Amino acid sequence: MAESAEKLRILICTGTGGLASGAAAVSDAFESEFEKHGVEASVGKRCEVIGTGCRGLCANDVLVDVCIPGKEAVTYDFVTPELVPQIVQEHILGEGPIEKKVAGPYYGKFLEKQQRIIFSRCGTINAESLEDFLAHKGFEGIKKALTMTPEEVIEEVKKSGLRGRGGGGFPTGVKWSFAKASPGDKKYLICNADEGDPGAFMDRSVLEGDPYGLIEGMMIGAYAIGCTFAYVYVRAEYPLAIKRLQMAIDKCYEMGYLGEKNALNLPRPLDMRIKAGAGAFVCGEETALMASIEGQRGMSRPRPPFPAVRGLWGKPTNINNVETFANVSYIFYNGADWYSSIGTEGTKGTKIFALTGKVKHTGLVEVPAGTTMKEVIYDVCGGILNNRKFKAVQAGGPSGGCLPEAALNAEVDYDSLIKAGAMMGSGGLVVMDETTCMVDIARFFLNFTRVESCGKCIPCRIGLKIMLEVLERITEGQGREGDIELLEDMAYDIKKSSLCGLGQTAPNPVLSTIRYFRHEYEAHIAAGECPSHSCKPLLHFTVKEDACKKCGLCPRVCPVDAIEWEKGKVAHIDLEKCTKCTSCYDACRFMAIE
Amino acid sequence: MTETAEQVEEKAVEQEIDLTAANKVLDKYQDMDGALMPVLQAIQEEYGYIPEETVHLTAERLNVYASQIYGVLTFYAQFHLEPRGKFIVRVCMGTACHVKGAGRIGDTLKDRLGVGHAETTEDLRFTAEYVACIGACGMAPVIMVNDATYGSMTVQKMDEVIEKYKVMEI
Numbered sequence: 001m002a003e004s005a006e007k008l009r010i011l012i013c014t015g016t017g018g019l020a021s022g023a024a025a026v027s028d029a030f031e032s033e034f035e036k037h038g039v040e041a042s043v044g045k046r047c048e049v050i051g052t053g054c055r056g057l058c059a060n061d062v063l064v065d066v067c068i069p070g071k072e073a074v075t076y077d078f079v080t081p082e083l084v085p086q087i088v089q090e091h092i093l094g095e096g097p098i099e100k101k102v103a104g105p106y107y108g109k110f111l112e113k114q115q116r117i118i119f120s121r122c123g124t125i126n127a128e129s130l131e132d133f134l135a136h137k138g139f140e141g142i143k144k145a146l147t148m149t150p151e152e153v154i155e156e157v158k159k160s161g162l163r164g165r166g167g168g169g170f171p172t173g174v175k176w177s178f179a180k181a182s183p184g185d186k187k188y189l190i191c192n193a194d195e196g197d198p199g200a201f202m203d204r205s206v207l208e209g210d211p212y213g214l215i216e217g218m219m220i221g222a223y224a225i226g227c228t229f230a231y232v233y234v235r236a237e238y239p240l241a242i243k244r245l246q247m248a249i250d251k252c253y254e255m256g257y258l259g260e261k262n263a264l265n266l267p268r269p270l271d272m273r274i275k276a277g278a279g280a281f282v283c284g285e286e287t288a289l290m291a292s293i294e295g296q297r298g299m300s301r302p303r304p305p306f307p308a309v310r311g312l313w314g315k316p317t318n319i320n321n322v323e324t325f326a327n328v329s330y331i332f333y334n335g336a337d338w339y340s341s342i343g344t345e346g347t348k349g350t351k352i353f354a355l356t357g358k359v360k361h362t363g364l365v366e367v368p369a370g371t372t373m374k375e376v377i378y379d380v381c382g383g384i385l386n387n388r389k390f391k392a393v394q395a396g397g398p399s400g401g402c403l404p405e406a407a408l409n410a411e412v413d414y415d416s417l418i419k420a421g422a423m424m425g426s427g428g429l430v431v432m433d434e435t436t437c438m439v440d441i442a443r444f445f446l447n448f449t450r451v452e453s454c455g456k457c458i459p460c461r462i463g464l465k466i467m468l469e470v471l472e473r474i475t476e477g478q479g480r481e482g483d484i485e486l487l488e489d490m491a492y493d494i495k496k497s498s499l500c501g502l503g504q505t506a507p508n509p510v511l512s513t514i515r516y517f518r519h520e521y522e523a524h525i526a527a528g529e530c531p532s533h534s535c536k537p538l539l540h541f542t543v544k545e546d547a548c549k550k551c552g553l554c555p556r557v558c559p560v561d562a563i564e565w566e567k568g569k570v571a572h573i574d575l576e577k578c579t580k581c582t583s584c585y586d587a588c589r590f591m592a593i594e
Numbered sequence: 595m596t597e598t599a600e601q602v603e604e605k606a607v608e609q610e611i612d613l614t615a616a617n618k619v620l621d622k623y624q625d626m627d628g629a630l631m632p633v634l635q636a637i638q639e640e641y642g643y644i645p646e647e648t649v650h651l652t653a654e655r656l657n658v659y660a661s662q663i664y665g666v667l668t669f670y671a672q673f674h675l676e677p678r679g680k681f682i683v684r685v686c687m688g689t690a691c692h693v694k695g696a697g698r699i700g701d702t703l704k705d706r707l708g709v710g711h712a713e714t715t716e717d718l719r720f721t722a723e724y725v726a727c728i729g730a731c732g733m734a735p736v737i738m739v740n741d742a743t744y745g746s747m748t749v750q751k752m753d754e755v756i757e758k759y760k761v762m763e764i
Contacts (some may be wrong), residue, residue, distance in 0.1 A: 020743035058732025279671035295630030356690030417661030
């Protein structure tokens with residue numbers, strides 16, 4: 001650290017979100033500006049441009065930190081290559097920060113209620129540099145674990161209270177002890193990085209921003225259980241994550257942390273390999289994931305035998321999620337007592353959430369367990385976009401449920417979320433406002449799970465299809481009396497009789513939307529109206545005269561100029577020209593288009 | 595449009611698949627545990643899709659049934675049995691994008707190109723794909739054209755992007 005404190009550092013977010021917003025161009029711009037002005041000579045310090053992992057606030061990318069030694073770091077948001085010369089001229093060579101371009105007070109608020117432990121390295125260190133990792137406690141955890149016996153390591157994890165972050169919430173230490181107790185010489189360790197839930201991307205962020213931290217967590221697990229081979233199953237949709245992790249693994253082999261050289265003196269050397277998925281959501285389920293590694297169709301199988309007894313290629317196998325392994329490293333940096341002091345009675349430590357949808361600051365948020373949903377949405381993420389009314393938050397992906405405003409005081413821990421009718425899941429939170437139709441959301445999730453069902457058991461394969469047909473006819477205005485009851489009946493049956501987690505949880509979005517938003521279902525069926533103005537077949541494409549505020553926003557977004565409007569007059573939609581694209585519905589702040 | 599005998603023949607010659615690359619892939623992975631998927635992924639990387647001939651070659655060399663390989667190929671969304679367009683347009687249909695209007699983005703694509711999910715335009719320029727979550731939810735609704743990501747899409751921006759790739763030199 002002492003050395004880097006002397007340097008002038010520019011930290012640029014180069015996660016998938018940052019790169020998509022042009023981080024590479026910004027980085028190049030800094031390099032060339034430094035060269036052009038000979039900044040190193042005039043400031044008298046070395047300048048470094050560092051590509052970091054994701055900072056969390058993806059909506060405002062590209063985020064850039066300027067760290068001048070002896071001064072507080074300054075964060076700029078929405079940085080473009082055009083802005084770079086100005087930053088170099090005025091901030092680095094000149095007086096100080098460009099006030100107008102610095103990230104506003106919301107950024108401080110965004111960080112205030114968070115406790116970034118797993119993310120403490122993402123966004124501050126160079127994700128691709130082993131040296132930077134080693135300078136930030138890297139491999140201290142495994143070194144500490146090696147001074148203990150494997151039994152003591154498992155005991156430490158049990159004591160920390162860590163529960164699996166993949167969604168199930170099974171105590172990690174207990175899981176490890178099962179795999180350890182299984183007889184056999186060859187055991188496998190698998191990291192599940194098949195983050196398939198739409199709306200969740202925290203695992204990707206850890207892989208991109210702190211790949212060595214994950215490797216370290218896996219080394220600790222392998223030591224405790226006695227594994228000699230580890231797989232990381234990464235979904236193929238994450239090319240950057242695969243690239244960075246592969247780079248980190250190669251580097252570890254080169255330095256001898258992994259493989260035969262065994263620089264850390266593990267009792268048995270550990271090999272590690274990436275297995276790229278091929279686009280199947282069900283492969284996030286552990287038995288399907290193992291089938292996929294073996295080169296078969298990713299179909300789940302009954303348990304028991306559990307993977308700890310008969311897993312990959314019939315050998316005892318332990319599977320944990322990315323975030324879980326990342327947590328393990330930090331437990332060994334700081335001790336189990338420190339870890340268990342964070343969080344609630346039943347859920348220890350922090351949890352990362354991916355906030356998306358109609359919320360002001362979308363991105364990744366790490367909060368201690370026990371924070372309420374309300375705090376996460378309103379305090380950390382700034383509330384609802386366009387000052388619309390909050391309707392629901394969908395927690396836990398396609399297996400979770402929608403929570404209405406009344407349930408927002410639920411704390412984020414495994415047990416209170418289940419009580420409220422949702423689940424922690426992998427941590428995706430999709431915020432919905434008054435323009436989101438809850439029947440349509442249920443249809444959306446069911447369509448997703450139906451497509452992704454592996455087809456092995458009938459309740460899931462055929463039951464979901466029938467439920468989807470019912471939901472489709474409701475959203476098209478063809479709903480029938482008794483449809484809601486039919487959906488409920490089928491949902492219970494499918495939950496009871498499916499083999500794996502996908503089928504057992506697939507009806508959850510339907511059940512939770514019926515539970516909290518039954519009136520919306522009834523409006524679709526009885527009146528043929530969509531109260532949220534969202535289901536396309538039920539839209540009229542006319543302007544409500546009394547609700548229109550004559551603001552003139554809708555004609556600007558119409559791609560075919562079908563909206564006539566003059567200043568001070570109510571807008572009118574020409575149905576001859578209208579292509580029914582629904583852009584105007586989204587733009588109107590006053591729900592004035594029916 | 596009816597094809598002349600000459601054109602048909604030309605096409606057949608064009609479709610003759612050179613198996614050298616596939617053999618090389620198989621040499622590399624043959625002895626690995628669970629080689630099938632890495633092999634298929636590498637073959638697709640080489641050819642852009644999985645030609646029928648390579649399936650039979652793989653079956654022979656890995657000592658599995660071709661039916662088993664087809665089972666795997668049709669199970670995973672990322673394997674393709676038909677040649678694909680130069681530009682793969684992926685419209686994200688994840689939850690966040692759905693909530694922010696991905697439906698109309700997908701409709702626009704279908705309307706402008708005339709192809710739906712997993713279909714390719716006749717000139718092999720575009721392949722449309724509706725995918726579940728590409729993990730850029732912060733910028734929803736999102737599309738990807740090959741490796742380039744375009745965020746906060748509207749119908750108008752969609753038209754601009756399609757136009758850009760329509761005139762781009764292949």
